[in-house]
Amino acid sequence: MPAPLFDSDFMKSLEQLTLVSKKLFAGRMKGERRSKSRGMSVEFADYRDYALGDDPRFIDWNVYGRLDRLFLKLFVEEEDLSVSLLLDASASMGFGDGSAATGTKLRYAARVAGALGYIALANLDRVTVGVLGEGLEGLLPSARGRRDVFRLFRFLEAVEPKGKTDLKNACRAYAVRHRRRGLVVLLSDFMDPGGYEEALRALLSRRVELVCLQVLAPDEANPTVVGDMRLKDSETEDHQDVTMSADLRAAYGRNLAALTGGLRSFCLERGAIPILVTTDQPVEALLHQTLRSVGLLA
DSSP states (O other), rough: OOOOOOOOOHHHHHOOOOBSSSSOOSSOOOSSSEEEEEEEEEEEEEEEEEOOOOOOGBBHHHHHHHHSSSSEEEEEEEOOOOOEEEEOOOOGGSSOOOOSOOOOOOHHHHHHHHHHHHHHHHOOOOEEEEEEESSSEEEEEEEESGGGHHHHHHHHHHHOOSOOOOHHHHHHHHHOOOOSSEEEEEEEEEOTEEEEEHHHHHHTTTTOOEEEEEEEOHHSSOOOEEEEEOOOOOOOOOOOEEEEOOHHHHHHHHHHHHHHHHHHHHHHHTTTTEEEEETTSOOHIIIIIIHHTSSSSS
């Protein structure tokens, strides 16, 4: 049986947090955030001229009596936010020592996704989870409300790393299937031989608010191994004999910086939010400090 993502004390620490969207999207049900759209609610916002087909219940007859013109009352609606959590579960995400202190990249990403999903469900937002690999490998349909929290947790706990990475194909498949605008959080190491650019373009084409959370293991961010070794690609199972010298370590550092820096620049140029984290950073610190500092949580 998979280990639980959280204990009760951790979940209690999430109670006061709220996901923040810098954009406003039209929701399907009333939630706990304000939208600029106008509809039937309790707080008056503005007037506009009455047009044929408008609901006559919202005509302000007092204004008509004074001005002899028909005006429709507009109200601020409270709406739910659509939150999509996209979890890269390709084999490379299984890297890590598996300990309770750090764990694999996938386990860490699942815990972050679970925490964000819990916060969203507690605030009556609508949550969908997509598992990414060579395509869209799994989908948790739209969940809403606290009653779906443990369904979300069970789904995430059961995800295992396998197969190759194809972010482009997986994100395109999700974008086609899930057309609703909202907040999308993509959790991945972004180590895709085909690149990440087309994958992110597919998501951004839906005019969503995109957060790219790049998850690396400490040994990937700062390798400490030395000497001769045989490396195995976790996705292709190809082997490579190498000697980890100072020059090779420096070259690796440059390549990693190009990956992380390129992702950051790509996101910032398109209004997305890039976040880099290693699995030795406590999830609590990521939520309460990092994600608050970038304005994703309040």
